Amino acid sequence: MTIHKAPAEDTKPAYNYAYLDEQTKRMIRRALLKAVAVPGYQVPFGSREMPLARGWGTGGIQVTAAIIGPADTLKVIDQGADDTTNAVSIRKFFERTADARTSEVTDEATIIQTRHRIPEAPLKSGQIMVYQVPTPEPLRRLEPREAETRKMHAWAEYGLMQVKLYEDIARYGEITKTYDYPVMVNGRYVMAPSPIPKFDNPKMHMSPALQLFGAGREKRIYALPPYTSVRSLDFEDHPFRIQSWTEPCGLCGAADSYLDEVVIDDRGGRMFVCSDSHYCETRRAEGHRGTMLGDAALSGLVEETTP
Amino acid sequence: MSVQDMIAPGFSDPVFQSQAAFRALLAALSEPGTLQRVTVAIAPPEGLATATATALLTLADYETPVWLPEALRNGPAGAWLRFHCGAALVDEPASAAFAVIDGAAGTPALSAFNPGNDQFPDRSTTVFVQCAALEGGAETTLSGPGIPGTRKVAPQGLRAGFWAEVRENGALYPLGVDLVLCHGDGMLGLPRTTRIEEAR
Numbered sequence: 001m002t003i004h005k006a007p008a009e010d011t012k013p014a015y016n017y018a019y020l021d022e023q024t025k026r027m028i029r030r031a032l033l034k035a036v037a038v039p040g041y042q043v044p045f046g047s048r049e050m051p052l053a054r055g056w057g058t059g060g061i062q063v064t065a066a067i068i069g070p071a072d073t074l075k076v077i078d079q080g081a082d083d084t085t086n087a088v089s090i091r092k093f094f095e096r097t098a099d100a101r102t103s104e105v106t107d108e109a110t111i112i113q114t115r116h117r118i119p120e121a122p123l124k125s126g127q128i129m130v131y132q133v134p135t136p137e138p139l140r141r142l143e144p145r146e147a148e149t150r151k152m153h154a155w156a157e158y159g160l161m162q163v164k165l166y167e168d169i170a171r172y173g174e175i176t177k178t179y180d181y182p183v184m185v186n187g188r189y190v191m192a193p194s195p196i197p198k199f200d201n202p203k204m205h206m207s208p209a210l211q212l213f214g215a216g217r218e219k220r221i222y223a224l225p226p227y228t229s230v231r232s233l234d235f236e237d238h239p240f241r242i243q244s245w246t247e248p249c250g251l252c253g254a255a256d257s258y259l260d261e262v263v264i265d266d267r268g269g270r271m272f273v274c275s276d277s278h279y280c281e282t283r284r285a286e287g288h289r290g291t292m293l294g295d296a297a298l299s300g301l302v303e304e305t306t307p
Numbered sequence: 308m309s310v311q312d313m314i315a316p317g318f319s320d321p322v323f324q325s326q327a328a329f330r331a332l333l334a335a336l337s338e339p340g341t342l343q344r345v346t347v348a349i350a351p352p353e354g355l356a357t358a359t360a361t362a363l364l365t366l367a368d369y370e371t372p373v374w375l376p377e378a379l380r381n382g383p384a385g386a387w388l389r390f391h392c393g394a395a396l397v398d399e400p401a402s403a404a405f406a407v408i409d410g411a412a413g414t415p416a417l418s419a420f421n422p423g424n425d426q427f428p429d430r431s432t433t434v435f436v437q438c439a440a441l442e443g444g445a446e447t448t449l450s451g452p453g454i455p456g457t458r459k460v461a462p463q464g465l466r467a468g469f470w471a472e473v474r475e476n477g478a479l480y481p482l483g484v485d486l487v488l489c490h491g492d493g494m495l496g497l498p499r500t501t502r503i504e505e506a507r
Contacts, residue, residue, distance in 0.1 A: 036453075
């Protein structure tokens with residue numbers, strides 16, 4: 001029989017700053033520097049086990065853990081929102097392990113870890129975007145063998161990708177890829193921008209912020225230095241287009257942001273709201289009113305707050 | 308034991324000092340030509356600039372062979388690196404992950420280092436070029452990723468033909484070595500993506 005001895009009262013589990021050990025951080029840092037030197041190229045790295053399942057942002061967390069320091073302010077978003085499960089738990093993780101200052105304000109953050117969106121507010125020089133990437137290889141659906149996709153990148157053989165986009169046009173009349181839309185980086189590497197909507201692709205081009213991509217399960221890191229050319233693949237007669245909506249945000253009235261469609265009843269009723277929760281809140285605080293915004297104070301549901 | 312034989316200390320606070328130094332390196336290579344400073348106060352061994360020594364402490368370990376000029380390899384710098392980083396010091400420039408060269412010395416050529424291979428361009432050498440100053444020399448105009456438009460740099464104490472070598476290195480893209488010019492506590496990154504528009 002094994003007797004498990006309970007740890008003494010004063011024994012607390014202790015971790016290194018930002019969870020990862022220093023050798024792991026060095027390895028990730030070396031990968032990051034090479035990733036920045038070859039924009040869009042996927043650098044293999046020794047992804048570690050993290051205290052959450054792969055597919056929940058372990059790549060992004062490892063990148064953030066390798067770069068974060070006491071001077072940083074961290075913002076974490078999931079599908080544009082600061083208050084969804086993944087965002088909240090990752091923010092808490094860094095509050096606990098790295099004593100990180102966190103913020104929901106895009107403008108205040110020095111590191112923005114994101115899943116599936118780029119904030120609507122323009123990014124600034126000095127900010128670092130960290131993307132959580134599920135599938136870093138844009139060619140994987142077309143060629144399952146790593147040995148082959150590696151050669152395709154080595155020799156810039158991207159004909160297969162153009163054929164795939166062409167087949168979409170031949171079959172449906174337009175390119176049907178709406179997220180993770182492939183881009184050409186610095187005129188050399190085809191890169192998966194992670195599952196951001198194609199609406200966000202133009203924000204990557206010549207962005208003043210540094211953009212880092214971490215794929216934990218697939219063990220790849222890649223990067224876009226600031227002011228790097230990022231071109232969404234298209235054809236001369238079928239130029240790249242972003243999504244558009246027929247109505248503005250139901251809460252803040254924004255017509256220039258990426259909108260989520262929300263079903264509100266079982267009779268086909270729906271509304272469109274900004275996916276970037278901070279952007280929507282900022283606009284409402286500025287006095288913008290959408291058509292669906294219920295005035296809770298008027299109906300006596302909440303107490304009115306004095307500004 | 309004489310003072311010369313003693314190995315100088317490394318970081319006093321490895322976690323935060325290496326983090327700060329890494330962010331300076333990341334900024335240097337993602338925004339080529341901007342002058343970055345390492346704020347860490349360490350006493351580098353003879354022959355290494357503060358910036359070079361800090362960068363190696365931050366990045367080098369038992370996984371990364373380091374190439375040093377022979378005089379440094381056999382001197383206190385070599386012993387210091389072996390002790391603090393556990394890095395192997397290699398004779399062959401092409402087998403190094405990191406290298407330190409004297410910007411004014413004629414050899415080794417940048418082409419002597421590992422440019423990576425077409426399937427793994429990340430396996431190239433990162434070369435720290437120690438030079439006499441990072442400002443006040445002849446102006447060179449840079450462009451490429453990380454640079455809005457063009458940026459001018461004016462380092463001093465680089466060998467004749469250095470910029471031609473950098474240009475040749477850039478022509479190998481996506482292969483090629485990545486350079487970090489170092490002097491004192493200053494660093495100036497020149498990754499392989501940076502194009503030399505005009506060198507005087």
